[in-house]
Amino acid sequence: MMPTAQMSSSGGPWRLYVALMGATEWPDFRWERPAPVPTIAERRTVLATLGYEPVPGSEWSWIEDTATHGDDTSPVVLIAAIDVRELTGGAS
Structure with a gap:
């Protein structure tokens, strides 16, 4: 299964992480700003700094969720995702 990079924010800093199945820790990075995206x-x-790159032809997709599962009055969490692969030739 190909790893997925996800980026999320609930109105504060943005966090990008690579979701790795079976791993106890995921590579991640935070932008300490709420805007711009x-x-x-x-x-x-x-x-690239984390050792990954988007799969050729893949695009970021966006969804929204709620901070409290099942509560549509709770703050919205924006989540972007893209399929990634490990860098083979180093960072560019």
């Missing part, structure tokens, strides 16, 4: 170029740079 990190650009695609910023995300690509962070992924």
